[in-house]
Amino acid sequence: MAVDVDALLTGLGRGERRALARLLTVIEDGRPEQLRQVVAALFPQTGHARVIGVTGSPGVGKSTLTDAAATRLRAAGRSVAVLAVDPSSPFSGGALLGDRVRMQGHHADPDVFIRSMASRGHLGGLAFATPQAVMVMDAAGFDDVIVETVGVGQSEVEVAANADTTLVAIAPGMGDSIQAAKAGILEVADAFVINKADHGGAGKLESELRGMLELGHATAGEDDEVSAWWPPIVRTVAVRGEGMDEVMAVLDQHTQHLDDRGERERRVRARAVHAIREIALEQVRLRFARFDRGGDPVLEELADRVVARELDPYAAADRLLDALEGGEA
Amino acid sequence: MAVDVDALLTGLGRGERRALARLLTVIEDGRPEQLRQVVAALFPQTGHARVIGVTGSPGVGKSTLTDAAATRLRAAGRSVAVLAVDPSSPFSGGALLGDRVRMQGHHADPDVFIRSMASRGHLGGLAFATPQAVMVMDAAGFDDVIVETVGVGQSEVEVAANADTTLVAIAPGMGDSIQAAKAGILEVADAFVINKADHGGAGKLESELRGMLELGHATAGEDDEVSAWWPPIVRTVAVRGEGMDEVMAVLDQHTQHLDDRGERERRVRARAVHAIREIALEQVRLRFARFDRGGDPVLEELADRVVARELDPYAAADRLLDALEGGEA
Numbered sequence: 001m002a003v004d005v006d007a008l009l010t011g012l013g014r015g016e017r018r019a020l021a022r023l024l025t026v027i028e029d030g031r032p033e034q035l036r037q038v039v040a041a042l043f044p045q046t047g048h049a050r051v052i053g054v055t056g057s058p059g060v061g062k063s064t065l066t067d068a069a070a071t072r073l074r075a076a077g078r079s080v081a082v083l084a085v086d087p088s089s090p091f092s093g094g095a096l097l098g099d100r101v102r103m104q105g106h107h108a109d110p111d112v113f114i115r116s117m118a119s120r121g122h123l124g125g126l127a128f129a130t131p132q133a134v135m136v137m138d139a140a141g142f143d144d145v146i147v148e149t150v151g152v153g154q155s156e157v158e159v160a161a162n163a164d165t166t167l168v169a170i171a172p173g174m175g176d177s178i179q180a181a182k183a184g185i186l187e188v189a190d191a192f193v194i195n196k197a198d199h200g201g202a203g204k205l206e207s208e209l210r211g212m213l214e215l216g217h218a219t220a221g222e223d224d225e226v227s228a229w230w231p232p233i234v235r236t237v238a239v240r241g242e243g244m245d246e247v248m249a250v251l252d253q254h255t256q257h258l259d260d261r262g263e264r265e266r267r268v269r270a271r272a273v274h275a276i277r278e279i280a281l282e283q284v285r286l287r288f289a290r291f292d293r294g295g296d297p298v299l300e301e302l303a304d305r306v307v308a309r310e311l312d313p314y315a316a317a318d319r320l321l322d323a324l325e326g327g328e329a
Numbered sequence: 330m331a332v333d334v335d336a337l338l339t340g341l342g343r344g345e346r347r348a349l350a351r352l353l354t355v356i357e358d359g360r361p362e363q364l365r366q367v368v369a370a371l372f373p374q375t376g377h378a379r380v381i382g383v384t385g386s387p388g389v390g391k392s393t394l395t396d397a398a399a400t401r402l403r404a405a406g407r408s409v410a411v412l413a414v415d416p417s418s419p420f421s422g423g424a425l426l427g428d429r430v431r432m433q434g435h436h437a438d439p440d441v442f443i444r445s446m447a448s449r450g451h452l453g454g455l456a457f458a459t460p461q462a463v464m465v466m467d468a469a470g471f472d473d474v475i476v477e478t479v480g481v482g483q484s485e486v487e488v489a490a491n492a493d494t495t496l497v498a499i500a501p502g503m504g505d506s507i508q509a510a511k512a513g514i515l516e517v518a519d520a521f522v523i524n525k526a527d528h529g530g531a532g533k534l535e536s537e538l539r540g541m542l543e544l545g546h547a548t549a550g551e552d553d554e555v556s557a558w559w560p561p562i563v564r565t566v567a568v569r570g571e572g573m574d575e576v577m578a579v580l581d582q583h584t585q586h587l588d589d590r591g592e593r594e595r596r597v598r599a600r601a602v603h604a605i606r607e608i609a610l611e612q613v614r615l616r617f618a619r620f621d622r623g624g625d626p627v628l629e630e631l632a633d634r635v636v637a638r639e640l641d642p643y644a645a646a647d648r649l650l651d652a653l654e655g656g657e658a
Contacts, residue, residue: 279646317608
């Protein structure tokens with residue numbers, strides 16, 4: 001079943017949601033030539049959307065928070081796309097199920113689009129696929145693109161951090177909430193949301209968090225470029241919409257901060273560098289995979305010699321790169 | 330403070346635990362030339378250890394399970410190294426603290442070595458660093474190397490799966506236990522451990538898991554090479570050592586299965602291919618990083634043109650690779 005990418009791109013230009021959904025499937029499937037075609041066609045139309053990252057460990061209520069934020073942004077007249085990045089495998093099919101369960105409140109609204117995405121096709125995973133999915137949503141004309149990820153693995157953190165504004169969600173009563181939050185996401189937070197703040201322990205959690213932030217601030221030193229923005233902490237009960245006014249205010253303040261300091265341009269540029277590098281790495285991975293799948297004699301022989309301990313893996317990697325660059329692939 | 334890698338390698342050869350610990354810090358720090366030196370020197374001495382992966386979401390009791398397994402393996406006369414891979418950032422310093430908290434029961438035993446590792450120095454992260462740390466532990470002569478990771482992100486799953494036998498731990502009462510377990514780790518499990526089996530809901534959890542496994546088995550089809558081994562499910566209360574006899578039996582059965590079918594060789598070879606490729610990718614990443622940090626005119630110009638939307642990221646990536654391969658870096 002060949003996908004007619006040209007037709008989908010035309011459909012997207014006409015504002016067809018179905019074309020948008022299918023283009024995201026093209027991104028998810030990760031066929032190299034189709035990806036290249038989609039990005040090349042849509043990239044000139046990007047740059048409008050504000051990208052908001054939402055991350056945190058499982059169970060803190062990220063999707064409820066995201067849905068509540070989408071509701072508020074809609075009320076302010078903004079169109080919203082949500083990309084819920086799901087590290088599930090094709091085996092579980094979790095992403096598709098999730099989409100149906102969510103979005104109950106928005107299903108009649110054409111200016112909200114929610115999509116879960118797994119990283120099934122491509123070798124580079126989320127770090128590679130997510131920015132391209134965001135480009136498609138941006139090109140589709142949404143004012144805000146919310147990227148929601150489980151902030152536990154390093155790829156997931158990287159993905160969420162690659163936003164204009166990154167919200168880190170934690171919750172009281174989740175034993176590992178702060179522990180998981182430590183896993184690289186404290187540094188990337190532009191704001192913290194303590195969700196489920198009606199549960200006991202929200203005050204204690206906030207104190208702990210403030211302690212960790214002060215420690216980090218002391219460590220980072222005076223000339224840290226982030227230090228001009230001290231990440232605010234907002235308490236919410238997202239399921240009832242409580243605290244969402246404050247979340248919206250924080251988003252606007254941070255957007256203003258980015259604009260005032262030329263920081264938004266810096267982030268756009270950092271995203272460009274990130275995208276270029278991840279795509280270049282993916283090209284290298286694809287060449288290696290071709291080595292691999294085709295039973296390429298170069299990699300076969302290198303693997304044999306490593307297994308036999310005639311070559312160490314570094315020496316083998318050098319020869320693999322030589323073969324690659326010599327065009328023997 | 331230059332590290333005298335030669336002296337450390339000599340110390341390791343004499344069985345000094347301090348040298349082992351410092352070589353693991355060298356791996357963790359990720360200075361390219363030192364990594365290369367350590368791996369080249371130690372690789373010929375590897376291949377003895379059985380590598381056991383232990384993965385699962387936060388809170389299921391992975392470290393308790395790992396410690397209980399270490400105790401049993403020691404009782405069977407085997408020496409054990411544990412590598413607890415911690416995706417924490419340098420900011421949190423979680424890894425160092427964790428080492429002190431753990432290992433209470435083993436601190437007087439020279440044949441148990443436990444080490445947490447963050448992935449701070451290198452660009453390729455856990456997928457790159459962990460196999461090299463395992464090599465160091467293998468070369469140090471341990472019979473078993475247990476690699477423990479939080480099985481949520483894709484890198485973490487990949488790391489755990491890169492073992493001879495992979496145990497996936499889940500627990501009742503953890504809302505997201507199975508949900509997280511779906512995230513790519515069902516396929517990689519050689520056995521499941523339902524820990525905290527004395528809590529309510531262990532039976533229900535086991536039924537759900539069996540249902541998912543049957544679904545996966547049906548999907549995978551007849552000729553799936555994994556289908557000859559149906560992953561057993563063991564219930565444990567690791568904190569009291571309950572069920573650990575069964576865990577040991579499953580480890581031995583799976584080791585036997587690998588040996589009978591020549592599957593262990595296949596896994597050793599797959600690890601070699603993985604290591605070669607990850608190291609080669611790291612070399613490419615290092616060259617890109619050099620572009621990046623040095624304000625290289627090639628990447629600067631490409632980023633400018635992408636920000637200006639004159640080039641799309643794919644076209645820019647092509648030019649970056651051309652520059653790299655043309656030796657302009």
